Amino acid sequence: MTGHPVQERIWQLEDAEHAARELRDRALDLALRLTASPGQGLPPLARRAIWLALSLHHRAEQAADQLDDFLNYLEGGPR
Numbered sequence: 001m002t003g004h005p006v007q008e009r010i011w012q013l014e015d016a017e018h019a020a021r022e023l024r025d026r027a028l029d030l031a032l033r034l035t036a037s038p039g040q041g042l043p044p045l046a047r048r049a050i051w052l053a054l055s056l057h058h059r060a061e062q063a064a065d066q067l068d069d070f071l072n073y074l075e076g077g078p079r
Contacts, residue, residue, distance in 0.1 A: 006074065013067040020060035027053035
């Protein structure tokens with residue numbers, strides 16, 4: 001059974017934020033594992049994992065902002 005389209009959108013935004021934050025944490029864990037050897041600089045894969053984590057963090061923040069804007073709109077508040 002599907003819900004109301006507004007509720008579906010809220011769930012979609014919440015899921016997007018949660019998934020992005022979870023993947024961000026996994027990417028940061030990977031970066032830490034790849035940099036476990038001190039004194040050898042930052043390996044290319046660790047750099048990519050950090051870049052991915054930053055991108056996912058940005059995506060999570062976008063989803064959270066969209067959800068806030070959407071809820072404010074529904075409540076008749078400022079956008």
